Amino acid sequence: MILGVHVSGAGKIYQTLDIAHGLGCNTMQIFTRSPQAWRNGAKLNPGDIAEFKLRRKKFKIDPVFIHISYLINLASPEARLYHGSIQAYIEDIQEAEKLGADYIVTHMGSHKETSEDAGIKRLIVAINKILEKTQGSKVNILLENTSGSGSWLGYNFYHQQKILKGIVDKSRVGLCLDTAHAYLAGYDLATAAGLKKLLDEIEEMVGLKLIKLIHLNDAAGELGCHHDRHDHIGQGHIGLAGMKRIINHPKLKKIPLILETPKTAIDSDEKNLALVRKIRIK
Secondary structure (H helix, E strand, C coil): CCEEEECCCCCCCCHHHHHHHHCCCCCEEECCCCCCCCCCCCCCCHHHHHHHHHHHHHHCCCCEEEECCCCCCCCCCCHHHHHHHHHHHHHHHHHHHHHCCCEEEEECCECCCCCHHHHHHHHHHHHHHHHHHCCCCCCEEEEECCCCCCCECCCCHHHHHHHHHHCCCHHHEEEEEEHHHHHHHCCCCCCHHHHHHHHHHHHHHCCHHHEEEEECCEECCCCCCCCCCEECCCCCCCHHHHHHHHHCCCCCCCCCEEECCCCCCCCHHHHHHHHHHHHCCC
């Protein structure tokens, strides 16, 4: 099982690998900068990058996922934010390349009450530009499904289908499936029938082979409420049986799992990871 958590980026970036290794993880997700601030010219220290690569190899953490900043909005109708987001995304991919990271995970942006189609069109243009400007990079982009709050795109896999159809170079684009987001968007992952319906829809719309990462989170909200709130494994509305069904599904079993569960106590990650390992059928 390829299992990890989102690790806090406080301190030196290479220290995230120590935390992941200490939790027994063989993969991890990080922010390379504050998710609530623009880069403003700040760059990672070359020495820190070198140490990151050394420790990653030592601890055998593979793959490495980087989550994009929450400020980036590639579907925004606001010209300054839109073009700034594209440039920031390009810089993040370039930095991820230096780190040797494998994937950048991104929400698909908010259309800001214009229209979903207009937001999708802007997103397609943005991703095509980003891919063109980072041509030759080994860093892939993963589009993450959302809970559908506000005017955020990605709560329905028709969105991903339409986006992928518009991308010129599809070789570096895949999907991240967030279980809590799917449930909160209305896919009943607490039941076998609901999980089957979701997987059938993804297969029909885009193909399950494009899922390169699962954000394994229980849902703190009610089915279809669209409020993005994660819960501890087995303590939310998906429940332990639902989570067990997901991680043991034959079509999902080989996909890396990253937990973004609440860190309400110092040992929260440890307990959630232990429970996932316990319910995994070998």
